[in-house]
Amino acid sequence: MATNLVTTTWKENMQFESDNPSGISLTMDAGEESGGEGKGYRPKALMLSSLAGCSGLDVVSLLKKMHAEVAEFRIDVTAELTDEHPKFYNKVKVDYHFSDSELQPKKIQKAVNLSVTKYCGVMEMFRQFAEVEIEIFLHEL
Template sequence: MNFKMTEKGFSSEVEFGNLQVSGDEQHGFRPYQLMVASIAVCSGGVLRKILEKKRLEIEDIQIEANAQRNEAEANRIERIHVHFTIKGKNLKEESMKKAMELTRKNCSMVRSVEDSIEIKETFEIVE
């Protein structure tokens, strides 16, 4: 990826379009937002594939991701809690626990930061 300086941040042309990144969310995505989004959506995508391979009836997956940052250390992200709300039919708690373990093992973004950011994943099943 190539980034060019703009008046209020940096931009990059990616396949999907123009990515604006700035420390001021009035002018683009903040870097920590992109980090949290990458971890949450990577996990969600992997979880979705796993559930599809298991042929489970999934109607929807909602993801809530919250980051805890340390102001004393340059606002470093210390923890991210990723909570999945999975809507489907005949979903079993034990099957979901196994799917979550596989998700963590196969999400490249989680694996990339696992030694520096604490990632907590939880889920709830909604019929």
């Protein structure tokens, strides 16, 4: 079984630095409304970036294998937090936007479906605590 180690170190005030198995570090900070300075990623929002990144990597790889690459690709993730503490995402919407002059809708749909249902571990983690909705948007260039 594979394991990952991430070390997160308090820097000052509400700021933390976290490493990554890739060797790249990032800064997390609370917003001013929570006593921070807003000089880093917010931890909960970073989870949404992880979701988009995980699925995006799958989709790009799959489209390449299917010979259905696109000119532009964007993922928008919108999430709703619960009102009570501990606040967590209970509803998440993932919008996949593809742009090209020669879109291949069936291959795009297949790539997204494979990521969502089979390959993206972060998506599976989100499904354990949130209602996840997926939508695909095709834009002709």
